[in-house]
Amino acid sequence: MARITAGVGSSHVPLLGVAVDQGKTGDDYFGPIFKGYEWTRQWERDTAKPDVVILVYNDHASAFDANIIPTFAIGCGEHYKPADEGWGPRNVPDVAGHADLGWHIAQSLILDDFDMTIINEMDVDHGLTVPLSMMFGTPDKWPAKVVPLAVNVVTYPVPSGNRCWALGEAIARAVESFPEDLNVQIWGTGGMSHQLQGPRAGLLNREWDNMFLDMLVGDSDAVRHIPHIEYLRETGSEGIEMVMWLVMRGALGKQTKCLHRHYHIPCSNTAIGHIVLEPVT
Amino acid sequence: MKQNIHEYLAEFEDIPGTRVYTAARARKGYWINQFAMSLMKAENRTRFKADEKAYLDEWPISDEAKEALLARDYNRLLDLGGNVYFLSKLFSTDGLSFAEAVSTMTDMSFPEYQAMMAKGGRSPEGNRSIKGGY
Numbered sequence: 001m002a003r004i005t006a007g008v009g010s011s012h013v014p015l016l017g018v019a020v021d022q023g024k025t026g027d028d029y030f031g032p033i034f035k036g037y038e039w040t041r042q043w044e045r046d047t048a049k050p051d052v053v054i055l056v057y058n059d060h061a062s063a064f065d066a067n068i069i070p071t072f073a074i075g076c077g078e079h080y081k082p083a084d085e086g087w088g089p090r091n092v093p094d095v096a097g098h099a100d101l102g103w104h105i106a107q108s109l110i111l112d113d114f115d116m117t118i119i120n121e122m123d124v125d126h127g128l129t130v131p132l133s134m135m136f137g138t139p140d141k142w143p144a145k146v147v148p149l150a151v152n153v154v155t156y157p158v159p160s161g162n163r164c165w166a167l168g169e170a171i172a173r174a175v176e177s178f179p180e181d182l183n184v185q186i187w188g189t190g191g192m193s194h195q196l197q198g199p200r201a202g203l204l205n206r207e208w209d210n211m212f213l214d215m216l217v218g219d220s221d222a223v224r225h226i227p228h229i230e231y232l233r234e235t236g237s238e239g240i241e242m243v244m245w246l247v248m249r250g251a252l253g254k255q256t257k258c259l260h261r262h263y264h265i266p267c268s269n270t271a272i273g274h275i276v277l278e279p280v281t
Numbered sequence: 282m283k284q285n286i287h288e289y290l291a292e293f294e295d296i297p298g299t300r301v302y303t304a305a306r307a308r309k310g311y312w313i314n315q316f317a318m319s320l321m322k323a324e325n326r327t328r329f330k331a332d333e334k335a336y337l338d339e340w341p342i343s344d345e346a347k348e349a350l351l352a353r354d355y356n357r358l359l360d361l362g363g364n365v366y367f368l369s370k371l372f373s374t375d376g377l378s379f380a381e382a383v384s385t386m387t388d389m390s391f392p393e394y395q396a397m398m399a400k401g402g403r404s405p406e407g408n409r410s411i412k413g414g415y
């Protein structure tokens with residue numbers, strides 16, 4: 001049987017991809033950010049060794065334009081190419097999908113009342129490739145297959161935190177009913193506090209971000225009830241991406257244990273947050 | 282229904298210096314955003330750079346929005362329904378980083394904005410609510 005063995009939360013700032021691609025991860029600016037991921041890279045390589053990552057992220061006007069806006073979309077393809085986001089695609093390996101697991105989750109979710117959009121072909125942008133670089137470094141080939149799960153966090157209303165958590169629970173049920181023996185991780189990406197628009201741009205909130213990280217650990221589900229307006233007021237207009245971390249948290253079940261945690265301000269316009277969680281059964 | 286949609290949307294207007302990308306803005310700015318999206322193709326970037334006005338005239342965009350696009354007036358573009366992830370295609374065509382383009386929407390110069398970010402960013406204190414002033 002497939003099982004979800006761990007959850008990872010991480011920011012996916014595009015500048016982190018630039019730092020990796022230009023070999024700047026050890027400099028004064030990026031060094032402290034990347035240091036906080038060293039533990040995770042080693043753990044992924046030597047201990048966790050996932051077969052598949054369900055990677056919850058959002059597309060930033062790359063695969064989807066303003067025309068079609070799926071709230072929750074799942075990638076069921078065999079492979080995905082890094083997107084050209086306006087300055088050429090990142091020079092990172094293509095992403096291998098897990099079409100069997102993707103389709104199994106898609107079908108299970110629809111039967112479980114989550115009306116998913118299914119994607120066969122798409123390019124994946126920094127929202128997906130930056131977390132892969134942060135967790136896996138710079139291999140010739142990504143060590144795990146990926147089931148992309150794209151969430152609309154751009155056009156309002158975006159899904160509620162509660163709905164994201166419930167989707168995570170349904171994903172866990174779907175994974176558990178997949179017959180093949182697979183070690184599956186789920187990653188929630190985006191955030192933490194940042195605002196990329198308007199006169200209030202540049203807002204960061206260390207205190208609130210860390211409260212959010214605290215709330216992901218243990219057996220409380222209070223975090224699922226934080227309303228959108230609180231994310232917007234406290235963490236900036238783009239801080240809303242943190243609802244995607246709740247898909248990850250919901251998939252880990254009633255209780256979690258924290259294996260690793262990291263927080264750093266700033267990276268470009270954004271606060272970097274990272275957490276590794278294990279389900280407690 | 283868990284929350285009334287009108288109440289939900291009204292709350293967004295109480296956040297200082299912020300235009301939440303609501304469905305109303307997405308409708309208003311649809312062609313601004315689709316135009317920006319077209320700049321993801323190298324050949325379109327070349328054509329746009331050669332004659333910006335002529336390229337914009339191919340799109341059903343209002344004169345006001347064309348003017349704002351030509352002036353790179355990003356706050357006005359937000360008011361006209363532009364979204365920053367789409368508009369980023371325009372500022373990357375200009376060779377601007379995200380942080381530099383974002384700084385043009387504030388009352389700071391880019392070096393001032395960078396200095397603020399290095400010191401921990403803009404504080405949420407007093408920036409959460411217009412009515413509440415907290």
Ligand SMILES: [Fe+2]
Nearest residue numbers: 058127190241
């Ligand atoms: Fe993002």
